[in-house]
Amino acid sequence: MYSAVRSILFRMSAERAHEWILAALSRAPAAAGWFAPRVRAPESLAQTVLGLPFAHPIGLAAGLDKNGVAIPAWYRMGFSFVEIGTVTPRPQPGNPKPRLFRLIEDEALINRMGFNNEGARAVARRLEQIRQLGIHGILGINIGKNKATPNELAHEDYLLALEQVAPFADYLTINVSSPNTPGLRDLQSESFMLDLLKAIEPIRSRHSLPLWIKLAPDLPNDEIERIVDALATSPFRAHLGLICTNTTIERPPLSGRYRDETGGLSGRPLAARSTEVVRIASRAAQKRLPIIGSGGVFTAEDAYEKIRSGASLVQIYTALIYRGPAVVGELVRGLDELLARDGFANVGEAVGIDVKG
Template identity: 85%
Template structure:
């Protein structure tokens, strides 16, 4: 069924198709369950990470539903956790259109959206209604700074956004790694991240939220190691994790007319580097910080590679665009079969198997 829907969506511009899909899922969340069998995870896939119980490791990455308009639909697709955002304290339109491009032959996307969102106050009002109705799973909220906020004042933006959305989150992600907000990646230093964690700690502790720090794949390996070690030895380590990775500004060989567009590249071409970053981070963390692997996951084998490289959980985005909602169940069932094949009683036993000394 999804192949027929996709053929219609892919006749539209990428952003127009995105808007149409979100509108449909918001109005009729049940449509999300029409494209595949219900996802039923075996006990082998369940684990507790940073105090939260995940029935299986497959979640939705931030960026697809920035304003949290279709949350019930994502859970109907079978995701065990959903991350919305990036949410900034004040609304902003993002970068000029066109700003989202399909690279169909590469099963990839390039985006330069620029944190377009309704702002923390509007998103918080919507989340209050969602929470009242019941979410159906774990909800993460990804926050960032407004484009016109100087980096010297960035921590104030993160704190302001968190103050609004914290009551409705199960976990928080701080985004310092998007390539589409000028200067944002300059904040990826041990010093700034630790300063930011200190700034938000009163709000975080009040709501007892785990915090994930999302890293870029374009950092040098040594930079990744230094950031991870600083976080793993910080006072915040008990409630802290890493997301590896955001999109990349690097351009491996690509096909199609949009291959030279500016922005962050996601999908299959990112898979190898994002898994490499998971592996580097896992070795540096030495089991002191959990990791979410994100980037280029299309199959159960892709997800399993990230898990064996050190990721406890896995997020997808681009695969959903190309493969449709049924991909969630395919990943869950495939992972269960791979774990059973290799004799693992629980997924936690497989995490980091390929990087353990």
């Protein structure tokens, strides 16, 4: 059924289709169930990570639903956790259009959205309404700084956004790795991250929130190792995790007509590098920090590779665009079969099994 809908959506521009889907799912969350059977997670996939109980490892990555308009629909699709955002303290329109492009032959996307969102206050109001409806599920909120805020004042933006959305989150993600906000990736340093973690600790502890740091795939390997070690030895490590990775500005060989557009590349071409970063981070963390693997996951085998490389959880985005809602159940069922094939009683036993000291 989704293939027929996709053929219609792919006649629209990528961003128009994106907006249309979000509007439809916002108005009719149950429509998500028309395209996929209900996901039933086997006990073998359940685990607790940073104090939160995940029914299975598959979650929705940030970026697809920046303002949290379709949260009930994502849970209906079967995701065990949903991450919205990136949310900035003040509203901003993002970069000029067009800014989202499909590379159909590559099963990839290029985006230069630029943190377009309604701002933390508006998102918080929407989340309060959703809570009143009794919608339950693990919700992550990804926060970032406004484009106009200079880097020397970036910590103030993260604090402002956090103060607004923290009451409605199960976890927070600190985004310092988007390629579409000028200078943002310069904040991927041990000193800035540790200073920021110290600054936001009073708010974080008040709400008992786990924090995830989202890393870029374009960092040199030795820099990834230094950052991970600094975080893993910090006073904040007990409630801290890593998301590997954001989109990439690198361009492997691509076939899609929009391959030369600027912005962050996601989808299949990112898979190998994101898994490599998971492996590097896992080795450096030495089980002191959990990892969410994100980038190029389309099949259960893709997700399983990230898990065996050190990821406890896995996020998808681009696969949902190309494969539709049924992909969530396919990943869950496939992971259960792969664990059984390899003799693992539960997913936790497989996490990092391929990573050597």
